Amino acid sequence: MSKVTTIIDIGSNSMRMVVLQKSSRFAFNLINETKSRVKISEGCYENNGNLQEIPMQRAYESLKSFLNISNALKSRKIICVATSALRDAPNSNIFISKVRKDLGLNIKVIDGEKEAYYGGVAASNLLHDDTFVTVDIGGGSTEFSFVKNGKIEKSISLNIGTVRIKELYFNKNNTEGAKNYILDNLKKIFELDIEIPKKVVGIGGSIRALSKIVMAKKEYPLDILHGFAYDVKDELSFFDRISRAKDNDDLKSFGVKKDRFDTIKEGSFIFKTILEELKINEVVTSGVGVREGVYLTDLLRNSNHKFPENFNVSVRSLLDRFQIDEKQSAYLGNNAKKIFDALKPLHNLDNKYRGLLVIASKLHSIGSTLNFYKSNDNAFDFILNGLNYDFLHTSRVVVAYTIKFSKKSLPTRSDILEYEELLPSLKIMQWMSFMISLNFAVNQDFSRPKVEYFLNDETLEINLSNKSFLIESNIDKLETPEDLTVKIL
Incomplete structure (x- = not known):
């Protein structure tokens, strides 16, 4: 693996990049993290899943900026993956081809199971827990990776996402329909015939935003998101209030930041429904996810995607x-x-x-x-x-x-x-x-x-x-x- 590596993750709502520098065989450190809320899937669920021109242009322009940063940091290797929005869109090849031709960047569209697996790899290596289920709420889908004693047992992706739920249900004031849709999708988890852990490792912007609000509410002494944990029973009613907020002033009063006004209600609604249905007791917040998982599967490709025993x-x-x-x-x-x-x-x-x-x-x-x-x-x-x-x-x-x-x-x-x-x-x-x-x-x-x-x-x-x-x-x-x-x- 190159000493400096760039990982780009094109999600339905946000596009994120990390630049990581390797310092010895298994050790690395973060030297840049950049995020752009391009909302590439905006309007697609109301248009048969097709990506719309303006969101695609936002994503294209942001990719150019991402590559400028990567080149300035002398990154020798770039891995770019795309998730729900591009894998679902019938016209995704238009965007992928334009990026390849104009920017020389190859975008790898990964399936939902692989996306969930990457989240599991990141959490199992970079969090101090060994048995949990990751929940990664994105704009178009939500991924679950079941980890037991440090090993990933199953990974699954469901078509539950904040932008999808917003366009199909919340914009039509149909929260009952949204709940039924989520519960119907969650049946696929119970069909896996696997023991569901009582601990969730939360990945993705919506869950991290909720954790930041909980931290502020609790006046938590340490201003660090990765590894922050809380009891589900203490926050369910609070998440319900966020999902029912009447307007942005309501959201602001709960501590929601402006850049999350557009999808936090849907994210809170989805997360609360999942926590209740899976009977989760504790949430641990993860500051790492798909990007780090992509990096680690490359770095640890000869060791089953796990760090050596007792390595920190x-x-x-x-x-x-x-x-x-x-x-x-x-x-x-x-x-x-x-x-x-x-x-x-x-x-x-x-x-x-x-x-x-x-x-x-x-x-x-x-x-x-x-x-x-x-x-x-x-x-x-x-x-x-x-x-x-x-x-x-x-x-x-x-x-x-x-x-x-x-x-x-x-x-x-x-x-x-x-x-x-x-x-x-x-x-x-x-x-x-x-x-x-x-x-x-x-x-x-x-x-x-x-x-x-x-x-x-x-x-x-x-x-x-x-x-x-x-x-x-x-x-x-x-x-x-x-x-x-x-x-x-």
């Missing part, structure tokens, strides 16, 4: 981009495990914190790279946004705070108030703070000394192969949690 693309990408010393990173990661394991009888933390301590230890030096002074604060702000894939929001915040408090003193209650609802207890964060601080104190001179840890009652005994005044004095200054004593042998 966000961590690897940051290590690559900041050129963090591999030997120092490996040492700090291994030493973090030793410290955690030695103190386990005292802190009794779940092993997930062991992994988070390792990640925090490896990524700590990013703060110094950004700016040596206040490096912990710099790293905190960056990590909250930098760990963009495969992390629960809670895990992301724990890693950021662990790095922030890798210093002599332990955090207090007031230190963690801002993100308290996403953090574990203060006691846990104090243990994480102490363990990472000890990790860096031991390697204060970057000599990567051999070290052994022994817990004797409530005393942590440290056997250092290369003792120095600098290291010993830094260990002595550390504030310890509870009644722990540290002794250098």
Whole structure:
């Protein structure tokens, strides 16, 4: 795969592009994301599915701009896929041929099952969940991919979309007909004879727009959409109110942005109906979808479209981009495990914190790279946004705070108030703070000394192969949690 790759997704309502840069074998990072609401399917469902001239021209002009961006970023490979609007339109070849002839771009029209599969590939690799069903509401269709234990079992596409429902039913004030149409289509899911998970991973602009509104309503502390989760029972009535909004002023009062006025009522109506009919308990929002799925099926074509076991693309990408010393990173990661394991009888933390301590230890030096002074604060702000894939929001915040408090003193209650609802207890964060601080104190001179840890009652005994005044004095200054004593042998 080329180092810089462009993926373009021509949907019924929006056309989106991502430009991704590969940094090592499986790691990559996003360098551009562009969206254009071309509404290529506008008017087609009222005209026997045929694409109309003005929407096609909007899409053509936007593609020219997309290609300008891609060329400026030195992308060597472009993959362009089109979904419901073009696969359904009898006259789609007019648009496809014009783009190929004038712009030199080949558009690959994918079927609904492949579109659903791409969403499943993206979610199963880039979200920290293993059993769920993706729901991707587009303008012309909605895709479902059923994932169990990280593996895609079934993928299906149904002709339920915001633009389709709007033109066929909502414009005629026929919400009852719209509901019956959706329910009739959903019967195909029950015919799959597959266990339906209780968790939905929501993909697509309509679901993301709804999640943003829920986040604002809840005054959620973290302004990150990917991985945001909420309970269905808490929001169904709210989604119903949005779908019944009388005008744009109503929508605005609910927190809907202007660019979503045209299809949010239909999107909310479709999503609510799906959640109720499939008896879903939880929604997890995905910031990735078809575009990332297309990219990953290419990147991971020799590994069944899955990352290797225990591989985290966000961590690897940051290590690559900041050129963090591999030997120092490996040492700090291994030493973090030793410290955690030695103190386990005292802190009794779940092993997930062991992994988070390792990640925090490896990524700590990013703060110094950004700016040596206040490096912990710099790293905190960056990590909250930098760990963009495969992390629960809670895990992301724990890693950021662990790095922030890798210093002599332990955090207090007031230190963690801002993100308290996403953090574990203060006691846990104090243990994480102490363990990472000890990790860096031991390697204060970057000599990567051999070290052994022994817990004797409530005393942590440290056997250092290369003792120095600098290291010993830094260990002595550390504030310890509870009644722990540290002794250098």
